[in-house]
Amino acid sequence: MAIIPNKHPMPAQDAAVRAKNFNEVALGYDEETVVAEASRCLQCKKEPCREGCPVEVDIPAFIKLAAQRDFAGAIKKLKEKNALPAVCGRVCPQENQCEKYCTVGKKNDPVGIGRIERFCADWELANGVLPQQVAEPTGKKVAIVGSGPSGLTCAADLAKLGHQVTIFEALHVAGGVLMYGIPEFRLPKAVVQAEVQNLKKLGVNIQVNAVVGKFATVDQLMEEGGFDAAFLGTGAGLPYFMNIPGENACGVYSANEFLTRTNLMKAYKFPDADTPIRVGKRVAVLGGGNVAMDAARTALRLGAEESWIVYRRSKTELPARHEEAEHAEEEGVKFAFLTSPTKIIYDDNYWVTGMECLRYELGEPDASGRRSPVPIEGSEFVIDVDTVVVAIGQGPNPLVPRTTKGLECNKRGNIIANLETGATSKPGVYAGGDVVTGAATVILAMGAGRTAANSIHAYLSGK
């Protein structure tokens, strides 16, 4: 059989149309296409694709089942290792993970593993969820702090092993960054909630509106709440600002605020939803990561006439996924490279009217291997904007570290945990995801949740 050299294209909303709505951009494969794409898999014995998956999904096996139209079998196989396949199929950077190692990809396009995963997960959500096996109750209780990707994965694994799991979530819905951060047009919130519901079917108890460190500390949960172990997956939700003059002016948002208002609070439906948001005619988003792309694309959908990414390095250094930057560009987001603001200018009423910026050039590579940007003296110029979104990164929220005795953190505030086991300096307390590594990807956080679940299980079995 001849090899089909290219991935089957993913149908998507037209760029001009989608830039004005919050509906999902990528529309997903239909049954015929997914079978054709799955048939591109060579079923190679070495299974190199599995090395690239942080949660070790049995990729050839689920793809084989999909190729045979056994979607129930395929999703069952997927969920042995991955509690959130509908999420991962959409937001994983497959080009750096499973698909990077695909044998077909050596000479042609790799197999569209993420797209097949997404189809199978969506098939299950549409056709009714299959029951999953749960072990006999062990009588052990585990507290999971935070319901983002790491916490959800850790909870699912421990519940399947028979432990009694309670997730404590500070916000009013579970999902963490999947709910407040990643926009609806990349990851529909209904899809996230459907996967959260699946977890509840495993017996996972989810308490929303529960801020650990405030209503109770981790120590209180363990001592008074009777929890035998805890997993801290509190993420990197503390926004960094530039610390330049004018940053508190009206019209300056952190990306976290801008995206939380839009995604979690549905400000795009205002006034049918109560939370307002203000987007002017010209928006500047500072930063070059996925969060910056999400904010810039969101600004257009909220009605901005121009949405700019202002980034101090050049296009080649953009930390965002290539596909995200491309989607942004297709939708009309503009890029100002080698540019960074020195101050934000505002009017008598304290509203933003512009940014004074410097132009940069690239110097020697820095410790991270990227060429560091050097400001060009005397290159000051002003960009007229009325809204600024700061998307230069996030750090770990200090609420839990600050209130947990004996929990060691590094100088950036990240919890110190053994990456092989998830163990922290505190016996019985494990941690993983962005709160340990700093802001990274959904799938890496899930991998850390899996690792910690294995360690917690071993710890509880010996206890």
Added chain:
Amino acid sequence: MYKILKKEVLAPTISLFDIEAPMVARSAQAGQFVILRTIDDGERIPLTIADFDREKGTITCVFQEVGKTTTELAKFNVGDCLKDFVGPLGEPSHIENFGRVVVVGGGVGVAPIHPIARALKEAGNEVIGIIGARSGDLLFWEDKLRDACTELRVTTDDGSYVRQGFVTDVLKEVIEEKGDVALCVAIGPLPMMRAVCNMTKDYNLKTVVSLNSIMVDGTGMCGCCRVTVGGQTKFACVDGPEFDGHQVDFAEMARRSVIYKEQEQVAMEHYRQGHQCTCGCGGGK
């Protein structure tokens, strides 16, 4: 769900609820706040804790109807449930035996000043309370404050009850009369807290205010509530809400507090038009 166990209309547009929230009540302290959401697709609004009962597992909230969400909230009744209720948030008030202290509550700020006054008195302070409102009918909790304070003075802007004058006028009198006052705690509308701070600065009287900036999550993840204190950016939800009033950039706060003024009016209008009832709010037409 968070059930309303008690409702009391304290004054026109000012209501009190006791809300069943045992997890919040078990650790709530004076000076902290909660965030609530009335309905699905509702917004998250912060309210300062006015009282708590650990045994009953309830939190008392007092609020004024100023816009869509608070107007809607005022229509809730005993037995109804709020969609979401989270806390206790923020840092508790710093309580110790300072000696003689003055607590000032303006308008709806009389409610959050109450647990602070009580805690200060329990810590051995001589607590002089000053409460004020625009007019006598808007004043509430006089008895409760009288119990929580060593001495209570009451004033109204229009003189319709007890006496005429702003809380700052009374505060000035107290300072002049008593001499050594170790601390002032003032909670109320922004202009009132600003006026108190401007005045106490002249007397070098340390003044703590509770800042009511716009909030979304209330847990330090967005920076919506940021304020400049002593030249530094602080997040009111996690670093506050109480700060040294002499260090607060009130001008900046005042401007940030009206960011959504237009949208707030749109939301109110939208609510009135879509709201079918006979409560006299003008809805249902």
